[in-house]
Amino acid sequence: MEINFTWVSETVLAIKTDFLFKTRLLPTHVFVLKTDTGLILFDTGSPGNGDMILKSIKAAGLEPKTIKAICLSHWHSDHTGSLAEITERLCLDQNLDIFIGQADLPLLMDQRSLLLRFHPFLKLPVPHSPGRLPNSLSARFFPLNPTGCEILHHKYSIKAIATPGHTPGHTAYLHQKTGSLFSGCALSLLTPNLVGLVPIFHNRTEQIRSGEYLAGMNFRYLFPVHMFLRFDEIPLERRRPISGKKGLVSKLMGDHLFFHIS
Ligand SMILES: [Zn+2]
Numbered sequence: 094m095e096i097n098f099t100w101v102s103e104t105v106l107a108i109k110t111d112f113l114f115k116t117r118l119l120p121t122h123v124f125v126l127k128t129d130t131g132l133i134l135f136d137t138g139s140p141g142n143g144d145m146i147l148k149s150i151k152a153a154g155l156e157p158k159t160i161k162a163i164c165l166s167h168w169h170s171d172h173t174g175s176l177a178e179i180t181e182r183l184c185l186d187q188n189l190d191i192f193i194g195q196a197d198l199p200l201l202m203d204q205r206s207l208l209l210r211f212h213p214f215l216k217l218p219v220p221h222s223p224g225r226l227p228n229s230l231s232a233r234f235f236p237l238n239p240t241g242c243e244i245l246h247h248k249y250s251i252k253a254i255a256t257p258g259h260t261p262g263h264t265a266y267l268h269q270k271t272g273s274l275f276s277g278c279a280l281s282l283l284t285p286n287l288v289g290l291v292p293i294f295h296n297r298t299e300q301i302r303s304g305e306y307l308a309g310m311n312f313r314y315l316f317p318v319h320m321f322l323r324f325d326e327i328p329l330e331r332r333r334p335i336s337g338k339k340g341l342v343s344k345l346m347g348d349h350l351f352f353h354i355s
């Protein structure tokens with residue numbers, strides 16, 4: 094797989110990985126944050142992307158061996174798929190810290206396929222499996238409690254935000270210094286100017302509540318895993334709440350929209 098990276102801000106690198114039958118039909122990104130104390134990865138893409146991710150980091154002028162932590166948004170394989178490949182290839186002297194929502198950790202540990210729900214009304218079942226677990230020598234897991242995590246906050250200047258709904262333990266991460274919100278699947282750019290929810294969920298009511306909370310937060314940059322990316326700041330004053338009727342395509346897809354970016 095080819096190297097494919099873009100700097101989306103001064104400190105954040107986006108690496109595009111393949112997903113959906115080894116295609117790029119549903120763009121899926123891994124983000125790398127440059128901090129004074131090392132690199133932090135947000136999600137790891139689907140299986141088979143480990144090498145490409147590490148090569149992309151090097152090609153961008155960064156050193157993969159300085160990766161200190163991996164922040165997982167949730168257990169799904171398009172987010173945890175290359176976790177084992179990355180941690181095992183790095184062979185760090187010091188263990189990597191891997192953060193994941195408390196309710197999602199057992200779902201990753203179980204290594205079993207589960208059913209997701211697709212479409213808010215049809216609720217079509219979709220089987221999905223977690224990514225392979227790294228060996229215990231190369232990684233240690235920190236389950237995040239449902240109200241956030243102090244260790245992560247103090248050590249890395251990152252606030253973990255419990256955003257259940259897409260999965261029970263879905264977590265978004267805010268890098269406070271740069272105002273960068275790594276929203277996972279809790280908030281997505283459905284078009285370059287339209288922010289809403291992906292139609293896959295564990296609990297739609299919670300997913301909407303979590304998305305609403307993030308949409309109203311005072312972040313500067315939004316970095317969702319799937320679909321579109323933006324490079325500019327989108328502070329509260331640039332967000333226009335969605336009102337009025339939805340378009341036909343939007344209705345059929347069961348989209349839930351939060352705001353337009355002006
Ligand atoms: Zn997911």
Ligand SMILES: [Zn+2]
Binds near residue numbers: 169171172
């Ligand atoms: Zn996903």
